[in-house]
Amino acid sequence: MAAIDEEVQLLGSVGSPFVIRVQIALKLKGIEHKYVEEKLGNLSETLLKYNPVYRMVPVLVHNGNPISESRVIIEYIDEAWKQNPILPSDPYKRALDRFWSKFIDEKCTIAAWKSVFMPDEKEREKAREELFEALQFLENELKDKFFGGEEIGFVDIAALFIPLFQEVAEKQLFPGDKFPKLQKWSLDFYNHPVVKEVMPSKEQQFGYFKARAASLAAPSK
Amino acid sequence: MAAIDEEVQLLGSVGSPFVIRVQIALKLKGIEHKYVEEKLGNLSETLLKYNPVYRMVPVLVHNGNPISESRVIIEYIDEAWKQNPILPSDPYKRALDRFWSKFIDEKCTIAAWKSVFMPDEKEREKAREELFEALQFLENELKDKFFGGEEIGFVDIAALFIPLFQEVAEKQLFPGDKFPKLQKWSLDFYNHPVVKEVMPSKEQQFGYFKARAASLAAPSK
Numbered sequence: 001m002a003a004i005d006e007e008v009q010l011l012g013s014v015g016s017p018f019v020i021r022v023q024i025a026l027k028l029k030g031i032e033h034k035y036v037e038e039k040l041g042n043l044s045e046t047l048l049k050y051n052p053v054y055r056m057v058p059v060l061v062h063n064g065n066p067i068s069e070s071r072v073i074i075e076y077i078d079e080a081w082k083q084n085p086i087l088p089s090d091p092y093k094r095a096l097d098r099f100w101s102k103f104i105d106e107k108c109t110i111a112a113w114k115s116v117f118m119p120d121e122k123e124r125e126k127a128r129e130e131l132f133e134a135l136q137f138l139e140n141e142l143k144d145k146f147f148g149g150e151e152i153g154f155v156d157i158a159a160l161f162i163p164l165f166q167e168v169a170e171k172q173l174f175p176g177d178k179f180p181k182l183q184k185w186s187l188d189f190y191n192h193p194v195v196k197e198v199m200p201s202k203e204q205q206f207g208y209f210k211a212r213a214a215s216l217a218a219p220s221k
Numbered sequence: 222m223a224a225i226d227e228e229v230q231l232l233g234s235v236g237s238p239f240v241i242r243v244q245i246a247l248k249l250k251g252i253e254h255k256y257v258e259e260k261l262g263n264l265s266e267t268l269l270k271y272n273p274v275y276r277m278v279p280v281l282v283h284n285g286n287p288i289s290e291s292r293v294i295i296e297y298i299d300e301a302w303k304q305n306p307i308l309p310s311d312p313y314k315r316a317l318d319r320f321w322s323k324f325i326d327e328k329c330t331i332a333a334w335k336s337v338f339m340p341d342e343k344e345r346e347k348a349r350e351e352l353f354e355a356l357q358f359l360e361n362e363l364k365d366k367f368f369g370g371e372e373i374g375f376v377d378i379a380a381l382f383i384p385l386f387q388e389v390a391e392k393q394l395f396p397g398d399k400f401p402k403l404q405k406w407s408l409d410f411y412n413h414p415v416v417k418e419v420m421p422s423k424e425q426q427f428g429y430f431k432a433r434a435a436s437l438a439a440p441s442k
Contacts, residue, residue: 052358053324053328053358062313065313067313067316067317067320068320069319069320069323072316072319072320072323073316075315075316075319076312076313076315076316079312079315079316080312080313091297091300091301092283092286092288092297092301094296094297094300095288095293095294095296095297095300096288098290098293098296099288099289099290099293102290102293103274107274137273137274
């Protein structure tokens, strides 16, 4: 619980998986905060002041100090509030958590979007091959109920987009029997009480997916 | 200094800026280690076993535990050996260090390569514009002798490619008067005793740059 003299604010957009990541981290820690909705395409002056580099949500503001980039924010939350650790304490296990969450952002997230939303079937197929190759690494990595063991941790939160696609988007990323461990994890993650509480409605998630899909399909400038 | 019963091994390729990053971190900490040279294009079975995901140097192996990705390795080194900290201890300052080192990899490094090595002048010019926009953020961020204050830290090590280009490659990234603080930092960084000791010869760096430039200029598969 944040102390009374602390001010924690989250600038987000409903349905953004990167914002949901931060919301899960805050909820796991039990940190009360003020949520401020930002409109994609019409960001506030405050957002642009706090994140002039990427001009994107999420931004966490703690006692006036802004932090951007979801993985950076989660590590900050884990270090600023010690209760209910998100990363393990052992340096080697921490390194693996950082490695796999970085891997998810670099090798899985974009390929996942493209495999579902690219208008051209050949491009979707190419993205799907890349994605399946990457997911196989994650499938092999999954040894317990969650990547973090019996509780969800940094890698689970990073891999959030998998259950979002599998359970919400009506366009599954992969057939359930192709990656059985990821499929089970996906359900367990989605049914975790903290995740359930934080997750926006299906309609809100659809709305975000649809807007992002439209921007991905548009010719790049 | 690593304890006698510890085994630290670095798999690298001479001239790789990402390997030099790790070498600087090890030297700052005073960690003795065995260096194993890997040939780009003909990587060893050991390398492929330790880094099946990216199949790239550097890989650090500590008591049999392999770690890949230079920024992940440096954070590991900083957490496994406590002397001479590379990241600050304050959570907010740590978050900023992570943010800017990530920014360097995402927004500066590739643009820097392209601005110098792309065969097409228009593509070089486009990359140069992107790079200058990114470097302006770093120029504004530089408030002391180093990004880390009076000593080099995580962001300085990440920004290594700037002095490599400015002082070694004979094709400067930017005119010295365009980013005066970065230009001064570049010289200070390059003349830091630990950096000086670790840096390979100009010939070795040229060799690496040349090989990378050739692969960048080749049509992508």
